[in-house]
Amino acid sequence: MRKxxxxALVGLGAQLVDGSLGMAYGVTSTTLLLAIGTNPAAASATVHLAEIGTTLVSGLSxxxxxxxxxxxxxxxGxxxxxxxxxxxxxxxxISTETAAPLMAIILLTLGLYVFLRFTFQGLPKGQLGKPxxxxxxxxxxxxxGFVDSTGGGGWGPVGTPAILASGRLEPRKTIGSIDTSEFLVAIAASIGFIIGIGSENIDFGWVAxxxxxxxxxxxxAAWLVRHIPPRVLGAAVGGVIILTNSRSLLRSDWIDASDGVRYSIYAVIYVAWAAALVYAFSQYRRNRDEEQQIIAEAEAAAAAGETPDEKASTPA
Structure with missing residues (x-):
C-alpha cells in the first residue's frame, strides 16, 4: 500500500511538472520504477500505459x-x-546506452539555446505565428517517439525544446500541443510493449x-502554464533541459565524473538557473505590454489563417 x-504521489508531481513545462513525466516515473528493480521494458510499458490516461486528461485540460x-x-503526433x-x-x-550520451549532448545544446534565448531576448518576435x-x-x-519508448521518456525533452527553438509557437501552446500529441504516442507505445513483452510482465496496480x-x-498544470509569463516559462524549460541532460552526460561512460565534480556543476547550474529566472521575470514585467501584444497578434493571425507578416501587410 505504501508503495x-x-x-501516486510521484505520478502527481511528475504530471504537474510535465503539464507545466512540457516534459518530465516519463523520465521521473521511469527512474523510480528502475530504482525499485523493474526491468527497462516493463518500466517503460507501465509508464506509457499510465500516460494513456494522464495525457488524455492533460490534453483536454x-x-x-x-x-x-x-x-x-x-x-x-x-x-x-x-x-x-x-x-x-x-x-x-536494442540498447540505447551508447546513444544516450550523444542524445544528451543534442538536448543540452537545444536546452542552452532555449534558456539563453528566452532569458535574454524574451519571447521570439520574428517567427512567432508562422506555421x-x-x-x-x-x-x-x-x-x-522512438526515444520516448526506448528510454522510458523523451517525448517532451526532445519535442518541446525543438519547437521552442524554432520560435514559431509560443511556450504555452508548445507545451499544450506536445502534451496532447503524447496521447497518440502513449497508445502506440503501449500496444508495442504488450505485443513485445506481454501483459503478464506489467503490474497494473502500479499503472493505476x-x-x-x-x-x-x-x-x-494546464491552468498554470496559461498564467506563467512566456519569458519565465521559456527560461524554466531551458533550465530543466540543461539540468536533466547535464546529469545524464556526467553519469555516462563517456565522462563518468566523480561525485565532487558532478555536485559542483549541479550547484553552478542551480545558481545560474535561479538568477536567470529572476532576471527573466524582471524583464517580463518591464516589457509586459509588448509581449502580450505580440501574443495577441499571433493568435489573431492564426485564427484568420494568416502569418503575422501577412496580417501586417494586408491593407486596412
Missing part, C-alpha cells in the same frame, strides 16, 4: 485553456506514434497509482 501511495494547436498535434511503436517493439533487442511545417515536425515526431496521481495534477 502504491508513493507511486490544455484544450480547455486554449493551449493547443491542433495542426501541430496531428503533424507531430502521428509520426510520433509510429516511432513509439517501433521503439517499444524492439526495446528488448510549423510537416517536413520539420514529422521527423521530429519519429525520433521523439501513477494514473490517479497524474489525472489529479493535469488540470492544475
Amino acid at each position: 502504491l501511495l508513493l507511486l 490544455h484544450w480547455r485553456f486554449g493551449n493547443v494547436d491542433w495542426k501541430v498535434v496531428l503533424k507531430i 502521428v509520426p510520433g506514434a509510429v516511432g513509439a511503436f517501433a521503439g517499444a517493439t524492439f526495446l528488448s533487442s 510549423l511545417r510537416k517536413r520539420f515536425l514529422a521527423p521530429l515526431g519519429v525520433v521523439a 497509482a501513477l494514473l490517479i496521481g497524474g489525472v489529479i495534477a493535469a488540470p492544475i
